[in-house]
Amino acid sequence: MLNNESILNALQPVQDPELKKSLVTLNMIRNISIEDSKVKFTLVLTTPACPLKELIIQDCEKALKELPEVQTVEIEVTSETPTQKALPTQQSISEVKNIIAVSSGKGGVGKSTVAVNTAIALAQMGAKVGLLDADIYGPNAPTMLGVEDYQVTVQKRPEGDILEPIFSSGIKMVSMGFLINPGQPVVWRGPMLNGIIRQFLYQVNWGPLDYLIVDMPPGTGDVQLTLAQSVPLAGAVIVTTPQNVSLVDAYRGVKMFEQLKINILGIVENMSYFIPPDLPNHSYDIFGSGGGIKASEELQIPLLGLVPLEISLREGGDKGVPILISHPQSASARALKLIAQQIAGKISVAALA
Template structure:
């Protein structure tokens, strides 16, 4: 889904011959370079990969992409504690992991497992983000509705001693931006969700910088 959300649904990644084999040129939009399985398979094709195949594609995205100079390399992982997370942790040193959850208890249980997995592998957990924290109706912007409960991210943060990086509200403009390939921080930077995302990004950047200085 990342290509569509960045306005790159019709983009094609280029594969060129390099000195050490094929090199992938990432797509680019909104100041972000991107490679995704969405560029390599048909839209309706499921990705049913495990073990060696998944290991191979993750390493290819890490080492066979012409990333150039980057500020940050962010890997969006599927939920859970499966092969993808294990492969990534073993393939490259990570500055840290960010756990994304929603307020309800079922989602928080999965988030706890993911957090514990990264801790066991020696990957610093930078914090928790609570997504879809509440709904803001467009006709009543001063109101908020806790569709999925409330306070779950904060409670988990306190129980596990992990910072709560922020809470992202659910807004129609956020969904519309994703469908249109226009990130909310670009299309509507004054919205509540954009401000939350920008603040969270700044917090993560600060934590990564501090970690880099201490190594």
């Protein structure tokens, strides 16, 4: 006879390949119902962007079909993103589950491109996503999202002013760009910066978010320090290009995050190779290849993926229509989607560790 217990027993050996624990133990199998030889249940993943969703579904089906009474298996897939734990000295943002810093040793390597597009990719997969553009020296996320003319509105509340984020391309966002005049040189001192970053974290009406992605200023400085000390960071993503100079900076960034005891989720090698628009099946190594792989091996940090150099990716950024929306099937969009899934998977691992 089929019953809940025999179903759970059959599913007990099936593991989440990333969390390396049984789906049953992780309470990922819920609402089991049995009608004759048909078994239905809900599979609750730890992220809507689960990179191994199909594999887990297959493993469940296979395990259940080993029961002679089972003919058909129907699985409804949903997700509940876990929340990162805060240290006693840190203050979480209410309803924001995971905060991710996208960082690089130097500017121009594609940090904003990666931050904006992975944020959109996660939202397209069903996550609730925010983007905090913390790059005071070059706040270009508004341009990339085509919202540079927007104004952030302020709500007066008894507990203080609250900024209303902008909603565009499926994500909520705030930017330094909305608070400073274009062309005006920015000279922030440490304490002022600290104040504004804290305002962007705690005095924005973020609402419920699975992921808040922070586009960091380049290098290692006050913003990084404030972020690390204020909020529980799910981890940092380091963006680099294959060139040596860029890699040296990436190493420095990795060391800083290690000192601040921030989990490094991995390295993204951007502008890895060039795909000419007229010859989409060709690729050329412009900056030399393998830099990201080498850095990942030497520093024992996962390589999250390689993003090719594509003209449509830059054009999308300039025109304010991100590539995930304008050319979702392009090589760079596909690479960025896979990177977003890798990030989501690693965050679940960190939250449940």
